[in-house]
Amino acid sequence: MDLMLAILRMIGDTTLSVVPIAAFMLFFHRVVLHRQFAEPVQLGAGFVLMLAGLGIFLLGLEQALFPVGRLMVDQLVAFTTARLPEQAPGWWDYRLIFAFAFCLAFGAAIAEPALLAIAGRVQELSGGTINAWGLRVAAALGVALGVTVGTVRIAAGIPLHWCIAATYAVIIVQTLFAPRAITSVAYDVGGVSTSAVTVPVVTALGLGLAQQVPGRSELVDGFGLLALAAAHPVITVLAYAQINALLERRAQRLRTLTPPQDQEPG
Amino acid sequence: MRLFWRMALGSLRDLAPVLIVILFFQTIVLDRPVSDLAVLAQGAVLVVVGLTLFVYGLEIALFPVGDALAYALASRGSFAWLLAFAFLLGFGTTLAEPALTAVAGEAAKVAAAGGSIADTAPALSRYALGLRLAVALAVGAALVLGVTRIVFGWSLPKLVAGGYLLVIAITFVAPPEAVGIAYDSGAVTSSVITVPLVTALGIGLASSLAERNPLTDGFGMIALILLVPMLFVMLYTAVLAWT
Numbered sequence: 292m293d294l295m296l297a298i299l300r301m302i303g304d305t306t307l308s309v310v311p312i313a314a315f316m317l318f319f320h321r322v323v324l325h326r327q328f329a330e331p332v333q334l335g336a337g338f339v340l341m342l343a344g345l346g347i348f349l350l351g352l353e354q355a356l357f358p359v360g361r362l363m364v365d366q367l368v369a370f371t372t373a374r375l376p377e378q379a380p381g382w383w384d385y386r387l388i389f390a391f392a393f394c395l396a397f398g399a400a401i402a403e404p405a406l407l408a409i410a411g412r413v414q415e416l417s418g419g420t421i422n423a424w425g426l427r428v429a430a431a432l433g434v435a436l437g438v439t440v441g442t443v444r445i446a447a448g449i450p451l452h453w454c455i456a457a458t459y460a461v462i463i464v465q466t467l468f469a470p471r472a473i474t475s476v477a478y479d480v481g482g483v484s485t486s487a488v489t490v491p492v493v494t495a496l497g498l499g500l501a502q503q504v505p506g507r508s509e510l511v512d513g514f515g516l517l518a519l520a521a522a523h524p525v526i527t528v529l530a531y532a533q534i535n536a537l538l539e540r541r542a543q544r545l546r547t548l549t550p551p552q553d554q555e556p557g
Numbered sequence: 558m559r560l561f562w563r564m565a566l567g568s569l570r571d572l573a574p575v576l577i578v579i580l581f582f583q584t585i586v587l588d589r590p591v592s593d594l595a596v597l598a599q600g601a602v603l604v605v606v607g608l609t610l611f612v613y614g615l616e617i618a619l620f621p622v623g624d625a626l627a628y629a630l631a632s633r634g635s636f637a638w639l640l641a642f643a644f645l646l647g648f649g650t651t652l653a654e655p656a657l658t659a660v661a662g663e664a665a666k667v668a669a670a671g672g673s674i675a676d677t678a679p680a681l682s683r684y685a686l687g688l689r690l691a692v693a694l695a696v697g698a699a700l701v702l703g704v705t706r707i708v709f710g711w712s713l714p715k716l717v718a719g720g721y722l723l724v725i726a727i728t729f730v731a732p733p734e735a736v737g738i739a740y741d742s743g744a745v746t747s748s749v750i751t752v753p754l755v756t757a758l759g760i761g762l763a764s765s766l767a768e769r770n771p772l773t774d775g776f777g778m779i780a781l782i783l784l785v786p787m788l789f790v791m792l793y794t795a796v797l798a799w800t
Contacts, residue, residue, distance in 0.1 A: 323638060324629045337619070348610075355601065356604065395578050397578075404608055405752040478714075
């Protein structure tokens with residue numbers, strides 16, 4: 292019974308936050324553009340499913356995954372700091388946290404609903420040349436990489452703008468060589484993969500680590516992880532497209548170089 | 558119903574990595590039993606059901622509406638209305654974004670600790686509101702820029718590379734304690750509702766213009782939503798620090 296009430300309250304909350312957007316779009320569509328939607332019943336049902344789904348999803352995250360995740364971050368940071376060497380711990384002593392950050396960020400990004408929806412859309416629009424699952428794994432690896440760089444940065448005390456500038460430099464160089472069809476998608480994917488699941492998980496990680504590392508301020512050093520988590524998927528998605536293009540070119544060259552009869556097993 | 562089960566299985570697969578990570582680190586690395594296995598399992602079931610319904614609803618409702626709206630706006634042929642719609646959508650959704658409200662409150666504490674503003678309740682709330690307005694204006698501007706780019710077919714890489722250089726340049730005039738918040742502000746605003754909505758609009762607009770490609774021209778709005786708030790927030794905090 293409590294669960295039903297909690298679900299209903301959560302759906303109410305999400306509905307309240309979406310109603311202004313929906314009303315604005317409806318107003319524009321009807322009053323400014325004088326249009327009617329083609330299948331209002333199906334659209335209405337879709338919106339109800341969407342809101343109910345979002346409410347249930349967020350409730351599950353808040354009830355179980357976030358508290359467990361936050362608890363684990365604290366326990367792991369305590370576990371690591373308890374085993375630090377007596378004087379002057381170096382950044383490498385936090386390696387267990389880096390490994391945890393990498394795995395957790397990867398898992399969170401794979402579970403990200405916006406990424407799921409957008410990857411499907413990309414596969415459809417590219418006529419199947421960009422695979423949805425490949426795109427999601429590449430993006431999640433990017434988030435994981437970015438969060439790892441961010442935690443190393445907090446532990447080692449590297450200024451944030453250096454990390455960001457280096458990331459941007461890599462992206463600009465990569466863009467010059469990457470297939471044109473994927474660049475726009477790659478630039479978008481960073482923002483797509485940092486939403487409902489990743490943002491709270493990553494924020495908890497940054498705050499937990501910044502509290503514990505000596506000489507770091509939780510308020511100042513806790514920020515910046517999200518920016519890195521949003522920037523690195525551009526690198527991995529561009530790399531994914533570059534590797535695909537490379538394999539494609541090699542396969543093509545092999546086909547043109549070797550006459551068909553040579554391909555028979557000898 | 559078969560489709561629903563297949564989608565639910567897909568959601569379960571999507572959730573599996575994060576559960577495995579938590580269980581692995583909890584039992585193997587920390588060597589502690591998972592305290593609330595029942596709570597974790599219940600949460601996982603809720604997440605799977607919710608994710609399935611949400612994505613299904615998105616596909617049958619939000620994507621078609623975004624397409625229809627973008628098509629209607631494009632076929633009406635009024636560039637001014639298109640820009641007005643893009644700006645209001647970006648500004649409105651951002652101002653109402655709960656994640657941004659939370660981060661703006663945190664950011665005000667950082668600014669007070671750094672000595673940029675007085676550590677009093679009215680000063681804190683004024684700073685937080687100013688920050689939210691700066692980000693909302695930035696997202697509105699980003700959508701206007703994104704729509705203009707699609708209509709005129711500007712190159713996204715050049716735009717983004719220019720933006721990156723500006724971000725790095727402005728970093729040197731912004732107050733150091735505000736830089737982290739400014740960098741994060743873009744990622745905070747790209748929420749689970751705005752991302753599919755804005756993407757649907759971009760794709761719809763690019764599809765309804767004959768000479769634009771939905772894949773290369775339709776995407777790119779989210780990239781600008783990440784970028785422009787960094788610039789606006791750093792400029793806002795820099796101006797505050799000077800005055």
